[in-house]
């Protein structure tokens with residue numbers, strides 16, 4: 516793990532060193548930073564990854580300090596966060612949905628696609644209670660979600676448009692991981708497909724949209740008090 520980190524730091528440092536702009540009075544410190552970068556490479560190649568991490572951090576510190584006092588200009592390369600696609604109905608949002616989205620957010624920025632009303636009718640044999648735009652709005656307002664859209668007619672087309680790095684499937688979604696990957700590969704998109712292993716809930720929670728609807732029908736349908 517520390518070897519992986521040291522290699523990443525070394526790569527970033529090399530990128531900065533090759534593009535850095537600095538004023539003449541900073542040259543001594545920049546040279547020192549360069550020597551620490553060379554040391555990092557040396558320690559990494561000899562398998563001493565802990566020391567490589569120390570020398571890399573020292574070089575980073577020197578360069579950051581120069582930048583802070585306005586004697587050098589450069590940018591650290593930022594790693595792009597992964598785009599994690601989650602598709603689903605999200606009719607009546609419950610803690611199981613929140614757990615799913617929380618788990619997905621550990622892999623990157625979560626992009627949700629809510630199923631269109633017609634899709635829900637077709638797949639569940641009943642329409643959703645909540646209209647598609649409202650489902651999109653509510654899910655898109657949850658803290659684990661970066662963006663939310665209403666789905667199109669063709670799910671594969673939708674995924675291709677949004678270009679995720681990962682598709683995160685729910686525990687009971689019927690999509691086959693390998694088929695999904697293959698369909699997308701045919702359209703030129705390489706994605707990782709990850710599935711949440713088990714459903715979750717909070718203690719005493721009601722973690723199914725259908726069960727919530729059933730409870731409302733059973734307990735509130737005489738209209739009393741409404």
Ligand SMILES: Cc1cc2nc3c(=O)[nH]c(=O)nc-3n(C[C@H](O)[C@H](O)[C@H](O)COP(=O)(O)O)c2cc1C
Pocket residue numbers: 601602603604605628629630631632634635638665666667668669670671673674682684685688690
């Ligand atoms: C990869 C993927 C892509 C999807 N794309 C769409 C889409 O374009 N349009 C749509 O109506 N629903 C889309 N959905 C939602 C599915 O239709 C949804 O999973 C289906 O309604 C099953 O319901 P559930 O997952 O809520 O149980 C997508 C879901 C996944 C996993």
Ligand SMILES: Nc1ncnc2c1ncn2[C@@H]1O[C@H](COP(=O)(O)OP(=O)(O)OP(=O)(O)O)[C@@H](O)[C@H]1O
Pocket residue numbers: 602603604605606610611612614615684685686687688711713714715716722723724725726
């Ligand atoms: N308890 C749960 N824990 C984790 N994920 C869940 C849970 N319940 C649903 N999901 C996931 O949330 C996504 C959206 O599912 P959906 O909106 O159909 O919820 P649902 O409560 O299962 O609905 P229904 O009860 O009508 O089948 C799917 O990926 C599904 O697997």
